[in-house]
Amino acid sequence: QKEVEQNSGPLSVPEGAIASLNCTYSDRGSQSFFWYRQYSGKSPELIMSIYSNGDKEDGRFTAQLNKASQYVSLLIRDSQPSDSATYLCAVSLLSGGGADGLTFGKGTHLIIQP
Amino acid sequence: KAGVTQTPRYLIKTRGQQVTLSCSPISGHRSVSWYQQTPGQGLQFLFEYFSETQRNKGNFPGRFSGRQFSNSRSEMNVSTLELGDSALYLCASSYSGGGTNEKLFFGSGTQLSVL
Numbered sequence: 447q448k449e450v451e452q453n454s455g456p457l458s459v460p461e462g463a464i465a466s467l468n469c470t471y472s473d474r475g476s477q478s479f480f481w482y483r484q485y486s487g488k489s490p491e492l493i494m495s496i497y498s499n500g501d502k503e504d505g506r507f508t509a510q511l512n513k514a515s516q517y518v519s520l521l522i523r524d525s526q527p528s529d530s531a532t533y534l535c536a537v538s539l540l541s542g543g544g545a546d547g548l549t550f551g552k553g554t555h556l557i558i559q560p
Numbered sequence: 561k562a563g564v565t566q567t568p569r570y571l572i573k574t575r576g577q578q579v580t581l582s583c584s585p586i587s588g589h590r591s592v593s594w595y596q597q598t599p600g601q602g603l604q605f606l607f608e609y610f611s612e613t614q615r616n617k618g619n620f621p622g623r624f625s626g627r628q629f630s631n632s633r634s635e636m637n638v639s640t641l642e643l644g645d646s647a648l649y650l651c652a653s654s655y656s657g658g659g660t661n662e663k664l665f666f667g668s669g670t671q672l673s674v675l
Contacts, residue, residue, distance in 0.1 A: 495663075
């Protein structure tokens with residue numbers, strides 16, 4: 447049974463600080479890793495994908511992957527109130543966009559305090 | 561470019577009925593995936609279609625089925641509805657579903673309530 451675990455939160459971070467979101471997964475065969483952001487009442491939106499060990503940066507977002515530890519993280523620098531949302535970690539067994547069926551964590555609710 | 565369109569936005573059904581949900585992918589996208597989202601279980605993969613063929617399937621009972629048409633539009637059907645089927649059903653599309661740099665684009669979902 448593939449599992450993706452996230453702390454449900456809420457995680458409260460002051461505006462301008464770094465928000466750190468963590469995720470662990472159970473299947474060592476996982477190849478692709480994604481972070482989605484979901485605002486309340488809206489659909490998930492992909493913000494980061496990562497496929498190899500190490501860091502991947504995109505603007506204020508950095509995804510980190512450690513396959514040996516089965517651990518994925520997302521750092522949000524200079525957090526803004528507009529970053530307040532639920533962040534979903536997702537993994538796929540294939541090296542692709544995830545159409546083979548993503549396994550999602552239940553999400554971490556992030557609150558950025560002005 | 562229009563996004564992923566799901567209809568209807570809301571549905572109310574009673575136990576034992578069946579329901580059909582519709583999804584129109586982004587123009588040019590040929591892969592359509594369906595997910596169920598509930599507060600308790602989160603987002604769970606139902607199935608994925610590509611070129612009118614089901615390529616991948618999640619762990620849901622046979623009451624959940626789908627199909628894809630030649631224009632890539634997809635429908636999802638749930639028969640003999642149960643109270644536990646109340647959920648937000650999300651459709652996602654991508655170009656082929658297999659490329660490393662491909663993205664899944666989600667629709668706004670259909671909120672199904674079973675009474």
